[in-house]
Amino acid sequence: MTDIPTYTLNDGENLPAIGLGTYGLRGDAGIASVEAAIASGYRLLDTALNYENEREVGEGMRRAEVDRGELLVTTKIPGRHHGYDETMASFAESRQNLGVDVVNLYLIHWPLPRVDKYVDTWRAMIDLREQGLVRSIGVSNFTIEHLRRLDDETGVLPSVNQVELHPYFPQTQLREFHASSGIRTESWSPLGKSSELLSEPVIVDLAGAYGVTPVQLVLRWHTQLGSIPIPKSADAERQRENLDIFGFTMTDDELDVLSDLERGRLWGGDPETNEEF
Ligand SMILES: NC(=O)C1=CN([C@@H]2O[C@H](COP(=O)(O)OP(=O)(O)OC[C@H]3O[C@@H](n4cnc5c(N)ncnc54)[C@H](OP(=O)(O)O)[C@@H]3O)[C@@H](O)[C@H]2O)C=CC1
Numbered sequence: 001m002t003d004i005p006t007y008t009l010n011d012g013e014n015l016p017a018i019g020l021g022t023y024g025l026r027g028d029a030g031i032a033s034v035e036a037a038i039a040s041g042y043r044l045l046d047t048a049l050n051y052e053n054e055r056e057v058g059e060g061m062r063r064a065e066v067d068r069g070e071l072l073v074t075t076k077i078p079g080r081h082h083g084y085d086e087t088m089a090s091f092a093e094s095r096q097n098l099g100v101d102v103v104n105l106y107l108i109h110w111p112l113p114r115v116d117k118y119v120d121t122w123r124a125m126i127d128l129r130e131q132g133l134v135r136s137i138g139v140s141n142f143t144i145e146h147l148r149r150l151d152d153e154t155g156v157l158p159s160v161n162q163v164e165l166h167p168y169f170p171q172t173q174l175r176e177f178h179a180s181s182g183i184r185t186e187s188w189s190p191l192g193k194s195s196e197l198l199s200e201p202v203i204v205d206l207a208g209a210y211g212v213t214p215v216q217l218v219l220r221w222h223t224q225l226g227s228i229p230i231p232k233s234a235d236a237e238r239q240r241e242n243l244d245i246f247g248f249t250m251t252d253d254e255l256d257v258l259s260d261l262e263r264g265r266l267w268g269g270d271p272e273t274n275e276e277f
């Protein structure tokens with residue numbers, strides 16, 4: 001089984017260098033996919049209240065023959081639950097759905113700056129961590145401006161910022177800010193979901209040179225940038241393929257070749273305007 005490196009976050013908690021995205025994993029098949037992923041070595045599972053699959057993720061964790069203490073689950077608070085009291089209630093709902101005592105990583109899913117309640121939400125999450133109900137708190141889709149406001153108004157920076165990140169959208173400036181601030185980057189849609197990323201000639205050629213698949217090369221790119229990719233796959237064989245990425249190391253120039261594919265966001269999810277409630 002693949003030996004997955006881990007990172008120590010700014011709160012002292014540890015996070016594996018790759019996790020399983022679960023968006024779209026639903027029902028009995030979704031439970032089986034989560035269970036299979038854990039059997040293959042995944043120890044970090046990413047879900048959200050809005051994925052409507054927290055029950056499946058929690059059941060897959062329970063069915064897996066791995067101690068709960070070895071597994072880390074991430075979930076996210078939706079925009080409709082922003083606000084201090086609303087966050088406390090939303091957390092209770094997610095915790096019940098998952099069937100866990102403690103959530104390992106709790107994220108604000110989208111900042112919704114127009115609603116302007118993400119600082120109140122953050123204060124509630126700080127308290128949830130103080131109460132021992134959450135191990136680590138973080139955000140998703142936050143910009144440098146949003147992160148600075150959390151620091152200015154609460155003095156607490158997130159442990160993680162989960163953002164759209166792939167060779168088409170390498171987010172260099174944001175990643176540099178994360179690195180200088182002690183925030184760990186997580187990559188959502190790390191494979192570019194259903195885009196043509198995996199058929200880019202430079203990716204196909206370089207993958208062939210290393211004797212790996214294009215998917216494995218892209219996921220290795222993420223890890224060498226210091227970001228935690230959370231690729232989603234419903235298929236056990238592809239889950240294993242996605243985990244088997246630590247046997248080779250690209251040069252800095254080769255990392256730049258992939259980053260030079262930059263073209264911008266793939267789905268228009270601008271944190272300043274995108275509102276998911
Ligand atoms: N915080 C946020 O706002 C967001 C968070 N996310 C998180 O990020 C996760 C990953 O992003 P997602 O948008 O799902 O897309 P990904 O970039 O992870 O791509 C997933 C797609 O790639 C396919 N795939 C996976 N592995 C392979 C492989 N080895 N070979 C070929 N195809 C493969 C999957 O098909 P198959 O399943 O058939 O293998 C699926 O269609 C989500 O599941 C979610 O947890 C995503 C979007 C936004």
Ligand SMILES: O=C(O)C(=O)[C@@H](O)[C@H](O)C(=O)CO
Binds near residue numbers: 023048189276
């Ligand atoms: O997956 C998420 O966290 C989301 O925010 C989704 O709504 C996302 O936009 C999506 O379509 C999943 O890939």
